[in-house]
Amino acid sequence: MVIFVTSNKHKFEEISLMFNHRGIPITWKRMKYEELQADDTRTVSLDSCMRLREVIRKPFFLEDTGLYIESLKGFPGPYSSYVAGTIGNRGILDLLAHGRNRSAAFITVISYFDGREIHQFEGSVKGAISYEPAGSGGFGYDPIFMPEGTSKTLAQMSDEEKNAVSHRGMAVSKLISFILAGNA
């Protein structure tokens, strides 16, 4: 049994779907935890994981995702959640007016405490910011992000479709393979 620590219902729904498909029990621990301010997501995630393992003392993982827009020097990056809750998708589209390059990448980092050690898994997907929001699935920036090689936003995909191509799906696949390989 693995515990997923997140305050985000959508993240739990997406990730538990993948665990259920593989028959691995997963429990949602709905809590907020303190994070460092740092530009490197792996460092922030590792620090959070080290503090939480003192409290949880059982196998668990946590997940951090950032959207990195090239022409905005990586903004909103590590502060994606704060930015989504303030200027939101409308703000991102306003920032890319005036013909700015729309290339972007989503990056997810998972930190997993197996009861003894911490392991990190990363997933990423390149793509572009759309000109208008589209779709009602997913959450956050999904309505304005089109993965490379598709003409849909992540919000226009089913959860299964999204998991098959997404940053988060890739990181979770690596975590599941690690667990099934008997490393936990």
Added chain:
Amino acid sequence: MVIFVTSNKHKFEEISLMFNHRGIPITWKRMKYEELQADDTRTVSLDSCMRLREVIRKPFFLEDTGLYIESLKGFPGPYSSYVAGTIGNRGILDLLAHGRNRSAAFITVISYFDGREIHQFEGSVKGAISYEPAGSGGFGYDPIFMPEGTSKTLAQMSDEEKNAVSHRGMAVSKLISFILAGNA
């Protein structure tokens, strides 16, 4: 003698000017330190100060400033420094296109360790975001912030003028009064 811990040269210049006028010795300790991710600047600042006092072990202070834009739900707020270094003033102006309300406030929090205890001092100034950057003084958002009751941006003022009306000047005045009152 008081130590000011900051990696920002401009902040040291502004603040040391006020200390010099009052004849209080001030030393610049140029260093970066880790900060929490939190929406409340007082909490972030207190946490940093508590960690730094273990290392510095002498009287020192640190300063955090945020720009809070009402129509953007307080963005960029606690992440003002990161936002200035990515989307910058141009980004803020783009976000306020389409006739959004331009009211904003600058807030500074100083945490001062007097050798025994920590004290916090706050300063703030209301104003509005200009339509275009103006002036070459100051730093950061100064070229696009006009304090209430003026028609100049902070970057169009001399350091003395700026200190007389600014968030940072107000917080530093409170700190200096506290020190001169013999509380340190």
